[in-house]
Amino acid sequence: MTAWQIILLGSIAVLALKAVGWLVPPKTLDHPTVARISDLLTAALLAALICVQTLGAGQSLQVDARLPALAIAAGLYALRVPFIVVVPAAAVAAALIRLFA
Numbered sequence: 001m002t003a004w005q006i007i008l009l010g011s012i013a014v015l016a017l018k019a020v021g022w023l024v025p026p027k028t029l030d031h032p033t034v035a036r037i038s039d040l041l042t043a044a045l046l047a048a049l050i051c052v053q054t055l056g057a058g059q060s061l062q063v064d065a066r067l068p069a070l071a072i073a074a075g076l077y078a079l080r081v082p083f084i085v086v087v088p089a090a091a092v093a094a095a096l097i098r099l100f101a
Contacts, residue, residue, distance in 0.1 A: 065101065069094035 028034060054066045073090035081089075 065094040065097035
């Protein structure tokens with residue numbers, strides 16, 4: 001199977017999954033348990049994505065300048081600094097760490 005066939009198959013699967021989502025009755029989504037689970041699932045998936053992108057290097061873990069930059073971003077975010085300031089601050093921190101390391 002070629003890469004383009006896999007991409008096409010994945011695209012069709014995602015489109016079908018989205019179409020099935022439209023068939024779920026709205027009353028089901030209004031249930032408090034379903035709403036709570038969907039909120040928590042969103043946060044958990046975002047946290048997992050951040051961990052994979054920060055520590056992942058192929059099939060292994062790699063600790064480099066991304067980890068301290070993430071810590072700086074988390075600290076600034078905890079201090080309620082605007083997002084538009086947090087991202088460049090974390091990028092500058094990672095760049096400086098890579099420059100001096």
